[in-house]
Amino acid sequence: MSESMTLYTATLLLTNPDVNVPIRATYKSVISQALHVTLSSGRLDIFVARPPETFQETHYVVTQLYLMAAEAAKEDARESVDVRVLLQGIGGFDIGQAKDTCWEVVAVGKEDGKLMPVFISERQVSAYSPALQVLILRMPTRGTGEIVDEEDEIEIGEAGIVSDSEEEGQAKPEDDGHDGEYPVVALGGTFDHLHVGHKILLTMAGFLASRILIIGITGPALLQTKKYKEYMEPLSERSRRVLEFLAYIYPGLKATTHEINDIYGDAAKIEDIDALVVSAETRKGGAAVNKERRRRKMRALKVWEIGVVDGSAEGKLSSTDIRRRLAETRGESVN
Missing domain, CATH: 3.40.50.11100 (Rossmann fold)
Structure with a gap:
């Protein structure tokens, strides 16, 4: 050109x-x-x-x-x-x-x-x-x-299929999952420097929801071991970016964000949630949420899993990579 x-x-x-x-x-x-x-x-x-x-x-x-x-x-x-x-x-x-x-x-x-x-x-x-x-x-x-x-083709794994032990509520290979299948869908993450992996996760959670998306965003208690955490965006900024993205791609859904400081978040507290969307690296969190819901005498959630969120695919930065680059531009050691 x-x-x-x-x-x-x-x-x-x-x-x-x-x-x-x-x-x-x-x-x-x-x-x-x-x-x-x-x-x-x-x-x-x-x-x-x-x-x-x-x-x-x-x-x-x-x-x-x-x-x-x-x-x-x-x-x-x-x-x-x-x-x-x-x-x-x-x-x-x-x-x-x-x-x-x-x-x-x-x-x-x-x-x-x-x-x-x-x-x-x-x-x-x-x-x-x-x-x-x-x-x-x-x-x-x-x-x-x-x-x-x-x-x-890029290897992205099998969405919706859990290859290890299948906990109660986890989607099975024969489950298809359709647009707007669940009124209320929840998910969680750090959502720092919103990148491709986050967008995929949010998009697929919204695909399943017909009315409401509840997004847990990690607070200080879950960020202590994050690398270059001094370059992490404040929770208010992470929340704003998530809500703006969802309002743009899914204007018909109501999205809310909440700070979470444990592995359960609101997914283990709100009875009306119908499904939970997780990534491969947060699969154990999905099982923990259902265990806690059962302890609270609440129905288990259907858990859907997606791949490619952590930034490991070629050409895609993770949040850690982005923060590392910020440190490098300021001349700080990244070793």
Whole structure:
């Protein structure tokens, strides 16, 4: 691309991934091109026109898109671009109603060109709305594997499946999990310097919820052993970022955040919670929550597990990595 090309602060990329076709083979170069025209201080929204119906397939699509974007951002020095995956019809998100997003350009791969007239029709742009620039991006013929082979797909584990001992309430391989299956869903985490792993976790918890998301955010008692904790964002900032992210991708859900200073949080106290979403590294916490709920004579929660949260995937920083870099920029020893 030309060095004098226009760079945009807000890019929308239209996609229509097929879970039966290697997503990287189809979208790796498309996402890279979309990032390349986005300012490093800007944002890229990846819109999925027809999300899968099940938890596991949606987890696969969302994770592949986020991790490909992270890899491309690292390669193109766009790591500060705020990437968000938007799922049509999930959590109250409707591209036709998203009038306040202020995208400057809408991009689409050539093979997905049929999404453009649908997008324009659903947006119903008024005479007072600024016209969007349109970019048609190079894209391999779907399923040809011209970019990568299927075996090169990012390994993300099996969402919803617990491979070790199966505690009461844990999702089994035969459980599919569908959009809005549970009225109230809970999850917890540090959510420091909100990164790709956090976004995947929040997205999948919201996928399962029909009304309310309850997010526990770790307080001082659980942060004593964190590396570079002096560079951790204050709880108020972590909470703000989580709520802003969820309000953007799932405008139909009510999200609340709470400080937690033990492994249970509000998930072991609020009777009306229906399901809990955990990551592989916090699996034991899910089992502990159900044990505590049973002690309190409360029903056990259905526990759903996702992979790739700790930042170990190529191209994706963890919160610890981010804090380490902050220390390095200030000339402090990281040994």
